[in-house]
Amino acid sequence: MKADETEAGGKNSSAATQMPDRVGETIFYLPSDLEVVMKRIFDAPRELVFKVYTDPQHIPNWWGPRSLTTRVDRMDVRPGGAWRYVQSGEDGTYGFHGEFLEVVPPEKLVYTFEFEGMPGHVVTETVTLEDLDGKTLVTVVSRFDTKEERDGMLSTGMESGARESWDRFEEVLQKVREGLS
Amino acid sequence: MSEDTLSTIFAALADPTRRKILALLASGEKSVSELAEPFDISLPAISRHLRVLERAGLIERRREAQWRILRLDAGPLKEASDYIAAYRRFWEASFDRLDEYLRELQEREDKHESG
Numbered sequence: 001m002k003a004d005e006t007e008a009g010g011k012n013s014s015a016a017t018q019m020p021d022r023v024g025e026t027i028f029y030l031p032s033d034l035e036v037v038m039k040r041i042f043d044a045p046r047e048l049v050f051k052v053y054t055d056p057q058h059i060p061n062w063w064g065p066r067s068l069t070t071r072v073d074r075m076d077v078r079p080g081g082a083w084r085y086v087q088s089g090e091d092g093t094y095g096f097h098g099e100f101l102e103v104v105p106p107e108k109l110v111y112t113f114e115f116e117g118m119p120g121h122v123v124t125e126t127v128t129l130e131d132l133d134g135k136t137l138v139t140v141v142s143r144f145d146t147k148e149e150r151d152g153m154l155s156t157g158m159e160s161g162a163r164e165s166w167d168r169f170e171e172v173l174q175k176v177r178e179g180l181s
Numbered sequence: 182m183s184e185d186t187l188s189t190i191f192a193a194l195a196d197p198t199r200r201k202i203l204a205l206l207a208s209g210e211k212s213v214s215e216l217a218e219p220f221d222i223s224l225p226a227i228s229r230h231l232r233v234l235e236r237a238g239l240i241e242r243r244r245e246a247q248w249r250i251l252r253l254d255a256g257p258l259k260e261a262s263d264y265i266a267a268y269r270r271f272w273e274a275s276f277d278r279l280d281e282y283l284r285e286l287q288e289r290e291d292k293h294e295s296g
Contacts, residue, residue: 023280024280026272026273026276028269028272028273036265036268036269038269038272038273038276040276040280042279042280042283043280043283043284044283044284044286044287048283048286048287049279049283052279052282052283052286058282061278061282062275062278062279062281062282063275063278064271064274064275065270065271065274065275066274066278118264123268138276140272142268144191
């Protein structure tokens with residue numbers, strides 16, 4: 001068994017072309033190390049979807065689980081601008097915040113996302129909006145950034161080019177679950 | 182979970198060799214040389230990977246006579262997996278609501294236009 005086995009490569013390339021078949025279906029996959037992708041088609045024009053994403057008036061109407069109430073504490077939609085949403089429910093209050101990195105209406109939005117219950121763990125979300133004959137394909141790529149990575153401490157592994165999909169991770173988890181049961 | 186623990190786990194999992202080491206350890210504890218055997222890389226390189234995994238709390242090592250024995254610690258892996266699952270649920274819930282909300286907004290607009 002070689003360390004650079006690439007049997008997951010085929011699965012990777014098929015994952016890259018994964019698309020929802022219809023409105024209302026969410027596609028979710030792990031295309032590479034540290035990345036999670038979600039895709040969904042919305043039956044609305046791109047301008048409207050972008051507006052709902054970037055207007056503080058609209059955020060409380062859709063952001064987060066229905067069981068929680070969302071309040072926009074800060075929302076400065078421009079590169080370098082900060083955002084902070086506060087969610088409250090029966091179990092307490094949760095804060096989320098981040099910084100907008102890229103704002104390109106109506107097609108792209110990049111921002112960081114940090115759950116205050118887990119400080120220091122920053123996810124970078126890239127939201128892309130594509131026009132599909134009046135409908136909108138929304139793709140959210142979430143990158144689970146790491147301090148080690150930012151500091152370049154783990155550069156050898158990241159530059160090897162031998163990027164397997166997270167299928168391997170899933171396999172490990174499966175084995176672990178089997179071992180525990 | 183403490184600060185950056187999860188980041189350390191994700192960073193440790195980001196490398197295919199380290200994921201393979203974890204997969205090997207999932208079937209039971211092993212010595213360092215047993216672990217190194219399937220790989221075409223040097224023992225010092227394996228040791229470096231092991232240190233990263235150890236720092237992330239994914240493996241534990243103990244000494245048995247002259248051997249260093251390694252075992253998998255499943256706890257942090259489960260935490261990472263749970264985090265991704267929670268993150269996914271969060272987004273799916275939001276997308277469902279966004280879908281409904283966009284419909285509502287457009288219906289309102291239609292009524293406004295026709296009325």
